[in-house]
Amino acid sequence: xxxxxxxxxxxxxxxxxxxxxxxxxxxxxxxxxxxxxxxxxxxxxxxxxxxxxxxxxxxxxxxxxxxxxxxxxxxxxxxxxxxxxxxxxxxxxxxxxxxxxxxxxxxxxxxx
Amino acid sequence: xxxxxxxxxxxxxxxxxxxxxxxxxxxxxxxxxxxxxxxxxxxxxxxxxxxxxxxxxxxxxxxxxxxxxxxxxxxxxxxxxxxxxxxxxxxxxxxxxxxxxxxxxxxxxxxxxxx
Numbered sequence: 001x002x003x004x005x006x007x008x009x010x011x012x013x014x015x016x017x018x019x020x021x022x023x024x025x026x027x028x029x030x031x032x033x034x035x036x037x038x039x040x041x042x043x044x045x046x047x048x049x050x051x052x053x054x055x056x057x058x059x060x061x062x063x064x065x066x067x068x069x070x071x072x073x074x075x076x077x078x079x080x081x082x083x084x085x086x087x088x089x090x091x092x093x094x095x096x097x098x099x100x101x102x103x104x105x106x107x108x109x110x111x112x
Numbered sequence: 113x114x115x116x117x118x119x120x121x122x123x124x125x126x127x128x129x130x131x132x133x134x135x136x137x138x139x140x141x142x143x144x145x146x147x148x149x150x151x152x153x154x155x156x157x158x159x160x161x162x163x164x165x166x167x168x169x170x171x172x173x174x175x176x177x178x179x180x181x182x183x184x185x186x187x188x189x190x191x192x193x194x195x196x197x198x199x200x201x202x203x204x205x206x207x208x209x210x211x212x213x214x215x216x217x218x219x220x221x222x223x224x225x226x227x
Contacts, residue, residue, distance in 0.1 A: 006154075032213030043116070043202050043218030044155070051213075089154060093213045098143060098162055099170065100216065102154035 002027045004092050006103025013080050014111050021106045023090035024072040030092040033066060033073045034100070038087045047088075048075070080110045114138050118203050118219035125193045125226045133188040133222050135203030143206045144186035145170075145216065146178060148199040155202065161186055193226045200224070 003026040013019050025033075031052035036044035050057045050064045050073065057064050063076040077084055090103040116137045125131055137144065146158040157170030161180040175197060177189045186205075190197060200223050204216040 004154075009152075034215070036216075036218075041220070043204075043220050044216075045218070046215045049215070091155075095213060098145070098160045098168070099157055100155075102156070104152055104154040 002030075002092075002099075002101045004090060004101045004103045006090050006106060008106060009104065010107045010109070012109045012111060015080060015082060017080055019075075019077045019080055019084070019108055019110075021075045021088055021090070021108070022072060023074070023092075023103050024070075025092040025101070026071070027092065027094065027101075028071065029094045030071075030101075031095055032093045033064070034091050034093075035064060035075050036089045036091065038089065038105075040086075044089055077108075080108075082110050082112050084108060085110045116203055116205055116217050116219035118201075118222050120222060121220070122223050123225070125190075125224065127194060127226060129193050130189070130191050131193065132190075133201055133203075133224075134185070135187065135219060136185045137203075137205040137217070138184065139205060139207070139217065140183070141205040141207050141217070142183070143208065144180065145204040145206075146176075146186070146188045147202045147204060148172065149202060149221075150199050158188065158201075193224075195226050198224060198226045 005024045034049035037047045038044040066073040087105045091100045093100045119134045145160040147155040159178040164183045203219045
């Protein structure tokens with residue numbers, strides 16, 4: 001069935017360093033790839049998304065890249081700050097479906 | 113700015129008991145969803161409602177029922193709770209659902225323990 005693999009499961013970085021989280025999807029028809037941030041005790045919140053007609057998207061310190069041929073996409077956070085500490089989820093979906101397949105999450109710790 | 117509101121925030125049940133999780137959104141969204149979150153398994157879709165008056169099964173519907181009461185409200189019912197249903201439950205909504213892939217707005221979750 002449809003699957004999204006996410007790595008690593010935990011990631012610790014020093015404040016100011018960059019963090020990269022990678023996801024691989026199985027359904028080649030997927031065309032929408034959002035990233036969600038979940039802080040402790042809260043629901044996930046969308047931080048950035050990318051569609052299959054775009055290879056890269058940036059929003060300040062956050063960027064997402066997509067490689068359709070290899071079926072993987074990545075989240076890049078530069079100049080990390082303590083408030084970036086959270087669990088991050090990738091997901092994949094396709095037009096016409098209400099189903100988002102989520103990765104298993106990455107716990108990011110930014111060390112001050 | 114309430115967004116998606118879930119009640120209760122915490123609940124402890126005994127095996128076999130029933131309960132209903134409530135969810136309401138004030139953004140006039142058409143589509144609503146129920147997810148469960150388990151350690152190491154990400155978020156899995158239980159049921160969704162594409163629009164008022166419709167409901168459909170997701171990945172893990174067994175043991176659950178849902179009701180789309182009106183455009184604002186979407187409830188999740190456990191008829192006979194089992195320990196395997198211990199989880200954190202999230203309600204979400206989106207403006208137009210699967211017609212165009214789009215942002216999901218999540219509630220703050222219900223932590224359910226079944227003993």
